[in-house]
Amino acid sequence: MAEPFLSVRDLWVRFGAIDAVRGASFDVGQGETVALVGESGSGKSVSALSALQLLPYPRASHPRGSVRIGGREMIGAHAALLRAVRGGEVSMIFQEPMTSLNPLHSVARQIGETLITHRRMTRKAARRRTLELLERVHLNDAEQRLNAYPHELSGGQRQRVMIAMALANEPRLLIADEPTTALDVTIQARILALLRELQTEMGMGLLLISHDLGIVRQMADRLYVMTGGEIVESGSRQQVFEQPRHAYTQRLLAAEPSGAPVPAQPAAETLLRLKEFNVSYAQGKGWLGRRRQRPAVRNLDLDVAAGQTLGVVGESGSGKTTLGLGLLRLIRSQGAIEFRGRALHERKGSALVAERRHLQIVFQDPFGSLSPRLSVQRIVEEGLRVHEPGMTPAQRAARVGEALQEVGLEPEHMERYPHEFSGGQRQRICIARALALRPEFLVLDEPTSALDRTVQAQIVDLLRALQARHGLTYLFISHDLNVVRALAHHLVVMKDGEIVEQGRAEAVFNAPRTQYTRELMAAAGLRPVGVK
């Protein structure tokens, strides 16, 4: 049997004293889709990057192993050979479409450049070919977009341009490193469909690197599961998904957020009520002109029942985060916010500060929402310093310890700094900070989307346990319906700042009324039960 196009054997990657990849072997043949699956830090990106020798050498090194592309050894290969392979025979697309394109060059120039260098095309020919490529990746109005700059394109459009760029030289292998992670769920599906279509059309190999089992299940012919720098399991899609042999794979597959929300009190009173709630952002300002307002949340009426979870779902830009910030009065809003019958929207100054202890928020990014220069204790006790000025330091420390224990962290970790914790642990710290004041109401703004699959499930379990223990009320904002389903009693679907669908969670999941909700569900791999 002929050697597969990409063949990696016993690859080791070492950074300083640390082995990031230990003896990984994998193959990608012509026309097949192979996935490297693993959580962050598992070494899957590093493995893929070393195939093209794109690691920061000499800081990184390969103590052992071989990478062969089309029968030629890549490790230690001459620079000229590497250049010919990179972007010629093998192309790569990256996770972040925002930073992978040069902001100063137009689309035509970004793509044309590779054609001119690799293929020695004339400018005119390059432009023609670029247009062809853009049409091939189904970029709308390709002709007009030729002269567009990256900032004029949406995330999905940028990723299409990236793919067009990668395809410019008709590569035999495309390496896609988390190609859809940064995109909206509904756009994700379209990009994946595009990749699949292009692959069959052009017969290239596709090496897909992903942490998202849903995507891998849709795309891959074969897959390799990586953890801790080693490949622990490999096989066809069916084999791995249906009969996982390794304990880690089993754990990964079982880590889908599951379970039902905490049983709700039947006759729960309304804790928070929004009436004709509006938030708008100022958008530019002309000379002497009035500010134009762009509405982000429009005429919303909403009731949140005490002790229950209201799930808010929608794509990015649908106004869900704005809604969360607005009802906490962190950004300016119009309309009524009633909390336990008290008019929150009329509170000012210290009266508003006094209310804040009852309403807290947990953000999406566990890296950005903790002050990097404060110890965990200082972070968690911050609210206590404001609302319980009479507390002694010892009392505060006790409350901080309690809050940390509550979220499953050791109270001894109080003196450490955020960067010493993993993403999941940091999110627990964020929750502890919110809980230290013993609030009644929590806004959870995508608290799990930045986390690995197994960690997501743990956080969801934690949130559920806390709700059961303290009777907390959640406003849970997410684009991931898997997570929402595991937590929410009621559901609100938002689009363009308006509610397009709402109701009891099961009712919506079983019989979504709008196409938009169905699309969101399809993207999460969910199928309405009631509709065949």
Next chain:
Amino acid sequence: MTPVGRRRWLMFKANRRGWYSLWLFGALFGLSLGAEFIANDRPIAFAQGGEWRFPVFFTYTERELGGKLETEADYRDPYVMALIEADGWMLWPIVRYAHDTIDWDLEPPYPSPPSARHWLGTDGLSADNFAILLYGFRLSVLFGLSLTLISALIGVAVGALQGYLGGLTDLIGQRVVEIWAGLPILFVLIILSSLVEPSFFWLLGALALFSWMALVGVVRAEFLRARNFEFVLAARALGVRELTIMRRHVLPNAMVATLTYLPFILNGAITTLTALDFLGFGLPLESPSLGRLLSQAKMNLHAPWIGLAAFATLATMLTLLIFIGEAVRDAFDPRRAVAGGSQAVAAALPGGAGG
């Protein structure tokens, strides 16, 4: 000390170069603070007729010592020496000259070369170079530290307000800073010096008028960046007051940038003072000055010991301060605090992604 402080201190100590520089600089500055006990034209103490007296701290007239004049005693006068030693003894500093002591006993021509009497020679007025350097070092460092402190306070406050409030405040503030920075500072200082006889505090104020701007840019940028961070929003959601948020959450982020600048501002302040002194627009004539020593060296090129000594002192001082500043800056950086390879690896990966 808080755990934070302790860790920073350990980090600082781990930087050998900065740590030794601090010791060396501390020793030099400590010694120069006691300059009166090292180089002085009066004894530290003397006993006369069983009575102890301390000319370093107190002024005695010649008559009190049994002489004739009502003026202050000149202890280097053989007549006064004889008066005291007739019935007691004197404890002299190592060097028997202060920065403004003129050695009349020296044979012309001045400046005279290094000798056992004047270790680093004398300047053109026959004053001891070592004493000038010692007193001048102290004055320069004190001046530099005061100026740095003042400019840091003003600069950080202005930058913080501009960055945090943003909008119109920022717009106007930035334009004012730009206009103010456009003034030709040296000329303004020269004009001001010709109107007023500059003293230590007068010069400090005049230089502070201009040196605060160095920090505004960096601090403003840090505040502008950090004011919409989620941890700031989280603090606001907790009900923390805006001023507290600025101080507790945003300022520490701006401190690394600030600290990176401080050694340069300190060095800049010392250099500016030296330059003004060199040009003759600086401190009054009776104060010890490294800049004026340099200008003496320029006028007496045949006496290289003046220039060499002044240069060595300035170079040592400025280098040590930079080394210390670097070490402080690194100690305040929490990402360096974990001496682990894993951090380096994470940083090495493209996009910081671990795969």
